[in-house]
Amino acid sequence: MAQQHHEMTGTGTGPGGDAGELLAAHLQAQATEFLRALRVHRESTTDAQGAEEALEAARALRRAARRIGATLHTFRPLLDPEWATSLRPELAWLSGTLAQEHAYATRLDRLLDSLHRLSGQPPVPPPAVETAVGSRSAGRNGWAQPPVQGAHTEAGTPRGLAVGAAKAAALLERQLTLARTRAHSTALQAFGSSRFHAVADNVAVLASEVPLRGTGEDLKPLAAQAESDLTEAVSALPLGQAGHPYNAGALVHGLASDTAPDAQDAPWLKVRSLLRLHRYAQEVLLGHAGQDPRITEASHALNVHREAAAAAAAAAHAARTPRIAPATAYALGVLHADQRHEVEAARFAFQQAWLHEAVSTR
Amino acid sequence: MAQQHHEMTGTGTGPGGDAGELLAAHLQAQATEFLRALRVHRESTTDAQGAEEALEAARALRRAARRIGATLHTFRPLLDPEWATSLRPELAWLSGTLAQEHAYATRLDRLLDSLHRLSGQPPVPPPAVETAVGSRSAGRNGWAQPPVQGAHTEAGTPRGLAVGAAKAAALLERQLTLARTRAHSTALQAFGSSRFHAVADNVAVLASEVPLRGTGEDLKPLAAQAESDLTEAVSALPLGQAGHPYNAGALVHGLASDTAPDAQDAPWLKVRSLLRLHRYAQEVLLGHAGQDPRITEASHALNVHREAAAAAAAAAHAARTPRIAPATAYALGVLHADQRHEVEAARFAFQQAWLHEAVSTR
Numbered sequence: 086m087a088q089q090h091h092e093m094t095g096t097g098t099g100p101g102g103d104a105g106e107l108l109a110a111h112l113q114a115q116a117t118e119f120l121r122a123l124r125v126h127r128e129s130t131t132d133a134q135g136a137e138e139a140l141e142a143a144r145a146l147r148r149a150a151r152r153i154g155a156t157l158h159t160f161r162p163l164l165d166p167e168w169a170t171s172l173r174p175e176l177a178w179l180s181g182t183l184a185q186e187h188a189y190a191t192r193l194d195r196l197l198d199s200l201h202r203l204s205g206q207p208p209v210p211p212p213a214v215e216t217a218v219g220s221r222s223a224g225r226n227g228w229a230q231p232p233v234q235g236a237h238t239e240a241g242t243p244r245g246l247a248v249g250a251a252k253a254a255a256l257l258e259r260q261l262t263l264a265r266t267r268a269h270s271t272a273l274q275a276f277g278s279s280r281f282h283a284v285a286d287n288v289a290v291l292a293s294e295v296p297l298r299g300t301g302e303d304l305k306p307l308a309a310q311a312e313s314d315l316t317e318a319v320s321a322l323p324l325g326q327a328g329h330p331y332n333a334g335a336l337v338h339g340l341a342s343d344t345a346p347d348a349q350d351a352p353w354l355k356v357r358s359l360l361r362l363h364r365y366a367q368e369v370l371l372g373h374a375g376q377d378p379r380i381t382e383a384s385h386a387l388n389v390h391r392e393a394a395a396a397a398a399a400a401a402h403a404a405r406t407p408r409i410a411p412a413t414a415y416a417l418g419v420l421h422a423d424q425r426h427e428v429e430a431a432r433f434a435f436q437q438a439w440l441h442e443a444v445s446t447r
Numbered sequence: 448m449a450q451q452h453h454e455m456t457g458t459g460t461g462p463g464g465d466a467g468e469l470l471a472a473h474l475q476a477q478a479t480e481f482l483r484a485l486r487v488h489r490e491s492t493t494d495a496q497g498a499e500e501a502l503e504a505a506r507a508l509r510r511a512a513r514r515i516g517a518t519l520h521t522f523r524p525l526l527d528p529e530w531a532t533s534l535r536p537e538l539a540w541l542s543g544t545l546a547q548e549h550a551y552a553t554r555l556d557r558l559l560d561s562l563h564r565l566s567g568q569p570p571v572p573p574p575a576v577e578t579a580v581g582s583r584s585a586g587r588n589g590w591a592q593p594p595v596q597g598a599h600t601e602a603g604t605p606r607g608l609a610v611g612a613a614k615a616a617a618l619l620e621r622q623l624t625l626a627r628t629r630a631h632s633t634a635l636q637a638f639g640s641s642r643f644h645a646v647a648d649n650v651a652v653l654a655s656e657v658p659l660r661g662t663g664e665d666l667k668p669l670a671a672q673a674e675s676d677l678t679e680a681v682s683a684l685p686l687g688q689a690g691h692p693y694n695a696g697a698l699v700h701g702l703a704s705d706t707a708p709d710a711q712d713a714p715w716l717k718v719r720s721l722l723r724l725h726r727y728a729q730e731v732l733l734g735h736a737g738q739d740p741r742i743t744e745a746s747h748a749l750n751v752h753r754e755a756a757a758a759a760a761a762a763a764h765a766a767r768t769p770r771i772a773p774a775t776a777y778a779l780g781v782l783h784a785d786q787r788h789e790v791e792a793a794r795f796a797f798q799q800a801w802l803h804e805a806v807s808t809r
Contacts, residue, residue, distance in 0.1 A: 205700035205707070250702040330692030331792030336785060338567035340612040340778055345567065404777040414773035415766040416702055418780020423698060426788055430693030 104304045108160055109295035111369045112153060116292035119149035123285060126276075143183050143272075150180040153288070155365040159311045160304060165296035175284045182275045185268035188395070193261040195396045197254055199423050200416070204250040249412030253420060256403050256413060308366040315359040319439060322352055327432035328440065335429035336422060346425065350394050353432065357387035382438040390431035397424035466666045470522055471657035473731045474515060478654035481511035485647060488638075505545050505634075512542040515650065517727040521673045522666060527658035537646045544637045547630035550757070555623040557758045559616055561785050562778070566612040611774030615782060618765050618775060670728040677721040681801060684714055689794035690802065697791035698784060708787065712756050715794065719749035744800040752793035759786035 122145035129139040154176035157169040275281050326332050338345040364380055403409075404417040484507035491501040516538035519531040637643050688694050700707040726742055765771075766779040 200702070202695070203698060203700070203702040205703040247703055330795060331788065333564070333785070333788070333792075336565060336781070338565070340562070340565040340781055341567040341609055404773065409773050411766065411771050411773055411776035414776040415780040415783075418777040418782075419698070419702055419784045420780075421777075422781045422784030422788070423695070426693065426695070426784070430695075433692060 104302065105163060105297045105299070107304060108156070108163055108369060109297060112156055112295050113292055115149045115152045115156070116288045119146060119153065119288050120285075120292060122146040122149060140187075143187070147180040147183050150176045150183075151361070152365050152368070153291070154180070155362050156369060159362055159366045160307050160369070162300055162302050162307065163298060163304070165298055168296050172284075172287050175280070175287070179275065179281065179284055183272055186265055186272055189261050189265035189268055191392060192396050192399055193258060193265070195392060196257050196261075196400060196420060196424070199396075199420055200250050200254050200257075203416075203419060203423065204247050206247070206250075249410070249414075249416035252410060252413040253400075253403070253416035256406060256409065256417075257399065260403055260406075261399065304370055308363075308370055311359070311363045311366040315356065315363045318352065318356045318359050322356060324436050324439070327429075327436040330433055332429070335425045335432065339422065339425055346394060346397065346428075350390075350428070353387060353390050353435075357384075357391060360384055360387060379438050379441055383435050386431045386435035386438060390428055390435070393424045393427035393431060397421050397428065400424060466664065467525060467659045467661070469666060470518070470525055470731060471659060474518055474657045475654055477511045477514045477518070478650045481508060481515065481650050482647075482654060484508040484511060502549075505549070509542040509545050512538045512545075513723070514727050514730070515653070516542070517724050518731055521724055521728045522669050522731070524662055524664050524669065525660060525666070527660055530658050534646075534649050537642070537649070541637065541643065541646050545634055548627050548634055551623050551627035551630055553754060554758050554761055555620060555627070557754060558619050558623075558762060558782060558786070561758070561782055561789075562612050562616050562619075565778075565781060565785065566609050568609070568612075611772070611776075611778035614772060614775040615762075615765070615778035618768060618771065618779075619761065622765055622768075623761060666732055670725075670732055673721070673725045673728040677718065677725045680714070680718045680721050684718060686798050686801070689791075689798040692795055694791070697787045697794065701784065701787055708756060708759065708790075712752075712790070715749060715752050715797075719746075719753060722746055722749060741800050741803055745797050748793045748797035748800060752790055752797070755786045755789035755793060759783050759790065762786060 122142045126139055126142035126146060129135040129142060154173045157164060157173045157176075161169050323334070326334050335346070335349070337349070360380070360383060364376070364384060367376070367380075400417045400421040404414050404421070484504045488501055488504035488508060491497040491504060516535045519526060519535045519538075523531050685696070688696050697708070697711070699711070722742070722745060726738070726746060729738070729742075762779045762783040766776050766783070
C-alpha cells in the first residue's frame with residue numbers, strides 16, 4: 086500500500102472534489118450503519134424481542150456490507166486501489182457467511198409453503214423460537230397432522246399422496262434445519278473471529294476517513310460502466326424464450342443430473358449480481374429517492390429466481406436420501422418441478438419488467 | 448316411435464324445407480363417410496401399409512360418428528326425437544370405444560416425449576409395428592440405453608436422476624401398452640358385436656333417408672343455442688386466473704389425492720364438449736369453409752388440456768405401483784407436475800384464443 090499512499094487524501098479535504106465528497110459521504114454513511122447494526126447485534130438479548138432485534142441487525146449489517154463492497158468495486162478508480170481490492174472480498178465473505186442461516190430458513194419456508202399449496206393443507210405459522218442471530222423457527226413444519234409412518238404401504242390409498250407430502254415436509258425440515266443450525270454456528274464463529282474483527286476495524290476507519298485518490302474522475306462514467314456491464318449481461322439472456330409463457334425451459338434436463346440446472350441458471354445469477362451493482366451505484370449518485378421501480382421489480386424477480394432455484398435443488402437433494410419411501414420421493418419430484426416452474430415464472434417476470442423499462446425510458 | 452311416425456318426412460320431400468334439406472344433406476354425407484371408412488377398415492390388410500390404412504379408417508369412422516351424434520343433439524327438434532335420442536348414445540359408445548386405443552398410444556408418446564425433454568436424451572422414433580387397428584408401436588421406449596437395474600443404490604450418483612427417468616419410462620410403457628392392448632381387444636370385440644352392427648345398420652339407413660320432422664324450425668336458432676350453451680359454460684371458467692401466466696393453478700392440491708385435479712378440470716372438459724358441438728353445428732350451416740381459426744385454436748388448446756391431464760393422471764397412477772425405486776417415483780413426480788403445467792399452459796392458450804375472438808369479432 087506504501088507506493089500508493091502519497092495519492093491518498095482524507096475525506097473531502099482536497100483533490101477528491103465533488104465526486105470524492107459524494108462517494109466519501111456514501112461510504113461513511115454505510116460504514117456508520119454497519120457499526121450501528123453491529124452494536125445492536127452485540128447488545129441484543131436472547132429473549133424473543135432480542136432475537137427479533139438481532140435478526141434485523143444482522144440484515145442491516147449485511148445490507149451495509151453489500152453496499153460498501155459494491156461501491157468499492159464500481160468506484161475503485163476514485164479510491165486507494167490496494168485498500169479497496171483487499172477489503173472487498175472480506176466484506177463479501179462476511180455478508181455471505183451471515184446470509185446462510187437466513188437463506189436456509191427462507192428456503193425451508195418456501196418449500197413448506199409450496200407443499201401446503203400442493204397438498205391443500207393450510208400452513209400453520211411456526212411459533213417464534215429464540216436464536217442468537219434471530220432466524221425464523223423451524224420447530225414445526227406446520228402440518229395439522231404429524232407425518233404418518235408407513236406411507237409406502239398406504240401409497241395405494243387416496244391419502245397416499247398427502248402422506249408423501251407430509252413425509253417430504255418432515256424430511257426437508259430435518260435437512261434444512263440441520264444446515265441452518267450449522268450455518269448459525271458458522272456465523273457465531275465468524276462474529277468471534279479475528280478475521281471479522283479486522284473487517285470491523287477497517288469499516289470503523291472508513292467511517293471517519295475514506296481513502297480517496299485524487300484522480301479527477303467523475304462518478305457518472307463509472308456508474309455508466311456498471312449499467313453497461315448489466316446491459317451486456319442481459320443481452321446474453323434468452324429473453325425471447327423467457328417472454329413466451331409456459332416455454333418449459335426451466336425444467337429442460339431437470340432429470341438429467343443434479344447439476345443440470347446450474348448451467349442455465351448461471352447467466353441469470355450473473356445478471357442478478359450486476360443489477361445489484363447498478364442499483365447500488367445509482368444509490369451513490371441519487372440516493373434512495375432515485376430508485377427506478379422497474380429496476381426494483383427486475384431485482385425482485387431475480388431474487389425469486391435464485392431462491393426458487395435453490396429450493397428446487399434442495400428438493401432434488403432430499404430425494405436422494407437413502408431408503409425414503411416412493412411416496413416421499415414422488416412428492417419431492419412434484420415439489421422440484423413446482424420450484425423450477427417458479428424459476429421460469431421469475432424469468433418471465435424479469436423479462437416483463439426489463440422490456441417495460443426498455444420501452445418506456447430509453 | 449309409432450306416435451311420432453306421422454310427423455316424419457323423407458329427405459327433402461316436403462315440410463322439412465330448406466333447413467331440413469341442409470340438415471339431411473349433412474347427415475347423409477357424414478353417414479356415407481362413416482360407411483366408406485367402415486368398408487376401408489374391414490378391407491385393410493394386416494401388413495404395415497394396411498395397418499396405416501386401418502388407423503386412418505378408424506379415425507375417419509370416429510370423426511363421422513362424432514359429427515352425426517352432435518348433429519342429432521343440436522338439431523334434435525328437426526328430427527324424429529325418439530330415433531335421435533336412441534341413436535346418439537350408441538354413436539358415443541362406438542366413438543368412445545374406438546378412441547381408447549389411440550388415446551393410450553398418444554398418452555404414452557406424450558409422457559415419453561416429456562421424459563426425454565426432462566432428461567436431455569433425444570427420443571428414438573419407435574419402429575412401425577403391425578396391429579389390426581393400426582395404432583402406433585410401443586415396442587421400445589426410445590431410450591438409447593435400456594433401463595438400468597439398481598437405480599436405488601445409484602441414486603446418489605449424478606446419473607441417478609437419469610436412471611429414474613429411464614425406469615419411469617419403462618414402467619409407463621409397460622402399463623400403458625397393457626392398457627392399449629386391452630383397448631385394442633375391446634375395439635375388436637366391438638367391431639364384431641351385434642351392438643355395432645345395429646349402429647352400422649342405423650347409419651346405413653341414415654345415408655339414404657334422414658328421419659326429418661316437419662316443424663318449420665330453422666337451423667340457425669338451434670345453432671345459436673349451441674353457441675350460447677358454450678358461452679355460458681365458458682363464463683363459468685376461471686379465465687381471469689388462466690390469463691395470468693404461471694398462476695400455478697393446475698397443480699393446486701396436486702399432492703392432496705389422486706382425484707383432486709378432476710374437480711378443477713371438469714369445467715374445462717365440459718367447455719371442450721360444448722365447443723365441439725358448436726363447431727359441428729357451424730359445419731352444418733357453413734361447411735368446413737366456415738371454420739373460425741380462433742375456434743380451431745381454442746379447440747386445440749382444450750384437446751391438449753385433456754391429453755395433458757390424462758397423462759398427468761397416468762404418471763400419478765404409475766407412482767403408486769408397489770415396490771418401485773424412489774428414483775423412479777421422483778421422476779414420475781417431476782413428470783406429473785410437468786404435465787399439470789401443460790394443463791395450465793393449455794388454459795392460458797385457450798384464454799388467449801377466446802379473448803382474441805371476443806375482442807375482434809364481437
